[in-house]
Amino acid sequence: MTSIAKPRIVHRGLSRNRLGLTVRDYEGGMSTLCAGCGHDSVTAAIIQALFELAVPPHRVAKMSGIGCSSKTPAYFLNASHSFNAVHGRMPCIATGAAAANRELYLLGVSGDGDSLSIGLGQFAHAVRRNLDMLYIIENNGVYGLTKGQFSASADIGTAAKRGEVNEQPPIDPVQLTMALGGTFVARSFSGDKDQLVPLIKAGMRHEGFAVIDVLSPCVTFNDHEASTKSYAYTREHSHEVMHTDFVPPMPGITVSYDKGEVVPITMHDGSRLLLRKVSDDYDPHSRGAAIEYIRTQQRKGEIVTGLLFVDESRPDMHGINSTTGMPLNELPFRSLCPGKRRLAALQRRYR
Amino acid sequence: MDPTKTDGTEYFHRVVDCQWACPAHTDVPEYIRLIAQGRFTDAYLLNRQSNVFPGILGRVCDRPCEPACRRTRVEDKPVAICRLKRVASDNREEIGDRLPQAPRHRNGKRIALVGAGCASLAVANDLIPLGYECVIFEALDKPGGLMRTNIPAFRLPASVLDEEIDYIVDMGVDLRLSHPVQSMSALLEEGFDAVFVGTGAPKGKELKLPGRYDTDRIHIGIQWLESIAFGHVTSVGRRVLIIGVGNTAMDCCRSSLRLGAKNVKVMARKPRAFFKASDWELEDAEEERVKIVVNHSPREFLVEDGKLVGMKFDVLEYEFDDRGRITDSRIVDEATLPCDDVVLAIGQENAFPWVERDIGIEFDKWDVPVVDPTTFESTREGVFFGGDAAFGPKNIIWAVEHGHQAAISIHKYCQGTSLTDRLPRGVNLTTAKMGIHEWSYSNDYDPAGRRIMPHVDLKKRFRKLNIEVELGFSAEDAAAEVERCLNCDLQTVFTAGLCIECDACIDICPVDCLTITPNGDQETIEANLKTARLEAEQPLYLSGPLPHTSRVMVKDENLCVHCGLCAERCPTGAWDMQKSTVVIPYALDEAERDEQLCQTAQKAG
Ligand SMILES: Cc1ncc(C[n+]2csc(CCOP(=O)(O)OP(=O)(O)O)c2C)c(N)n1
Ligand code: SF4
Ligand SMILES: [Mg+2]
Secondary structure, three states: OOOOOOOOOOOOOOOOOOOOOOHHHHEOOOOOOOOOOHHHHHHHHHHHHHHHHOOOHHHEEEEEOOOHHHHHHHHEOOOOEEEEOOOOOHHHHHHHHHHHOOOOEEEEEEEHHHHHHOOHHHHHHHHHHOOOEEEEEEEOOEEOOOOOEEOOOOOOOOEOOOOOEOOOOOOOHHHHHHHOOOOEEEEEEOOOHHHHHHHHHHHHHOOOEEEEEEEOOOOOOOOOOOOOOOHHHHHHHEEEEEEEEEEOOOOOOOOOOOOOOEEEEEOOOOOEEEEEEOOOOOOOOOHHHHHHHHHHHHHOOOEEEEEEEEOOOOOOHHHHHOOOOOOHHHOOHHHHOOOHHHHHHHHHHOO | OOOOOOOOOOHHHHHOHHHHHOOOOOOHHHHHHHHHOOOHHHHHHHHHHHHOOHHHHHHHOOOOHHHHOHHHHOOOOOOOHHHHHHHHHHOOOOOHHHOOOOOOOOOOOEEEEEOOOHHHHHHHHHHHHHOOEEEEEOOOOOOOOHHHHOOOOOOOOHHHHHHHHHHHHOOOOEEEOOOOOOOHHHHHHOOOOEEEEOOOOOEEOOOOOOOOOOOOOEEEHHHHHHHHHOOOOOOOOOEEEEEOOOHHHHHHHHHHHHOOOOEEEEEOOOOHHHOOOOHHHHHHHHHOOOEEEOOEEEEEEEEEOOEEEEEEEEEEEEEEOOOOOEEEEEEEEEEEEEOOEEEEOOOEEOOOOOOOOOOOOOEOOOOOEOOOOOOOEOOOOOEEEOOHHHHOOOOHHHHHHHHHHHHHHHHHHHHOOOOOOOOOOEEEEEEOEEEOOEEOOOOOOOOOOOOOOOEOOOOHHHOOOOOOOEOOOOHHHHHHHHOOOOOOOEEEEEOHHHOOOOOHHHHHOOOOOEEEEOOOOHHHHHHHOOOOOOOOOOOEEEOOOOOOOOOEEEEEOOOOOOOOHHHHHOOOOOEEEEEEEEEOOOHHHHHHHHHHHHHHHHHHO
16 A cells, blocks of 8 residues: 555646646546556556546446456546446446446456456356447456455466466456457557557447456566466567557548558547557458467467457447437436336237 | 666766755755754754855855755745755754864964955864864954845844854954955965965946946945945935846845835846846845836936936837847937935956965956866965855855865865865765655655745834844744655665566656656657656656666656655565765865875875
């Protein structure tokens, strides 16, 4: 725990975004995580991305479950909505929030334990529903908060701090999400903000379920030599195949890029992603080929990072269910609550 | 870029902006911390070590430290460094037994010091404890030089002056008052081992315009102030014009008000941005309703029947370039202002009518002695100059520093060692970590604004000539002001080999002054900084290659507020907060070195 809070100093080098806010306005409470925890860096990346996107803080709902990672929404966006769900149950709460107010930006932060161990079922269904939210998994291979037991993402052969070796195969959230029909799948590293910040921006702008699996080392329980989720291991073995630049909608301004090298993707709000191939043999358009590639590289001990798959064409939960276009709290009372007779008519249809 | 060299360099000294800016390198952050702990006497003595006159300087120092203060980079106003010095002085206890003393046995060397101002007193302060006999010759019947004659008592009470001068004189100075030195060659014949000239810059500049000598109501600022200080002038006319807008002009206009003037105007040739006076002195004068008139260039004194009736001015208009510098001026009008007295405060010079020009002391084409800027020796061996006498008018704190340096030279000269082989300055570092989340300094950033110095009521202060206007900080003011200090001497020290590049320091830094980036030339590194570099003068602190990626850690010293959060959040201790102490050698240290050399030689021999 840090004894003093980060002071709010508006220094001369601080810039302001479109809303006139500084990056300080996107910060939250003082982190109580261990010094050097990867999760704090992810927090900083979220703050930076949301500042750059100029998202109005009050339009964001921060969703999380239980874990060190799930504590982090307290450390950014003080002026946003927030819900800290029961362990592994954040996706269903997020589904409810999305159903009620489709104008909220849902930003979920979870851990590998929260999403892949206890919460795997909830997670899988959120992917299927293509819930319109950004879902960040701060993946450290352990249950940090409960002192470092292996989580479902621990690799075979990785050793705990005390030496015990994991024998169970890992669940890779990236391959899982692709297999489940996810529409925006990315992997990154807490120590690489150049990659992570544009990914968060892109994920925020994606209409549908965007998953970013962020390798985020636990300095206290999983940063030793025999770990496959340490800072050193991640740095040495991760390999970026697709670099993403995020270009916000700028009417009248064209962006120039080399066509052969860059794949442009236009998002629903008009912003664009420029995907630059770092590896020639990677194809981000084919779900099957992508999974195959990631798996092959995984066998070679390589962690593939970047925006690995994106499909802007599939409808999100609201589209699939043809829900009303307005947040429920803005619907006139008559339409929101059409009365006893309409309810009875509806019930008759199901008899 | 190469990693920043901090060992054996002045790097960490420069980070302490106030201490670096202070000519005598007063350890500002440390004395402020001592005040915060209520250790006023210790704070006073720490000050005294470098600036010799904390009580005096705590009132009237030119404060080059304050514009340099890091606090001005996060808000408008610097820490009230000077006022806090006075707090140390006002609250100190008896210090007699903690002052340096003359040794029982003198070393047989006699030094003559000409002029009992701050420079000579500083030399005596350093040499007497080493056993030197110091004889100070003073033309006036009181010591203090310009501090007494030119600084009015309402800014610097005589009691404060007397007390701090007495500390030195009581060590055993042979002070010969009312004893002007008429001839340098005669003095040299008296057989002193060395001579120090600290006679200041006692000659006020003239303004030779028509009418100048047709009346006795035109005064030369510094002489006029001296006459007031010694009670020879006790009144002035109702309407007074002060010519010039430096600090002497401010003292002259405020003195006029105390002698009975009702309408005082300070006449400036140029616009306000070009004024020489310190901002706070201008503020204090304007608080007393002195009017400052800009763009008026004196043309003529108007004297009728031997009586000064007014002054004629050209009214000027200036043109500026985009950096605000004057490129052109022209006369657009003329103005006549009635007055009863005029005080000329347009500068002063040093003057040496008593130094013969054929005794090996060279003077340059401006008739200023040729003085070595490091040793303060003139072209004649064994004759030293310091203070305003050496390089023209500066200020008290520069004179004190000259005194320290001249004392070292005089000691070396008398011991027959090389004047240029001087002990270097150094920096010592010790970690400030006391435990988990515990540092040996108050690292929490306090957003409080600068305290305002309380003044004596505007009605009351003119009743007597010597009512000190500034009342000094209250205990509450002092307690709040000390917390504004950013502790720049608590250095952020980085050990590249320990870094795991987790970004924790970068994420927590409240001023975004840290960056990890691939190494490159200066331009590339600057382009990658998290916050654009605003001050080219302030250094970048660059690490060696980091173990994981060979990138480098870069810190922009300009922005850092020394809150210690980087070190607090660093999981490996790669960042540490370390207390730096700048080691400034004095004559005493040189003497100790001599002694050690002597002992080793004896053992060897
Ligand atoms: C229902 C329930 N079961 C178990 C726990 C105990 N528990 C708290 S946090 C946690 C694991 C969190 O791991 P992860 O999501 O990876 O977060 P990390 O701390 O690693 O960031 C567990 C098992 C709980 N709080 N609630
Ligand atoms: S236990 Fe691990 S995951 Fe939790 S705060 Fe500490 S370093 Fe981070
Ligand atoms: Mg975990």
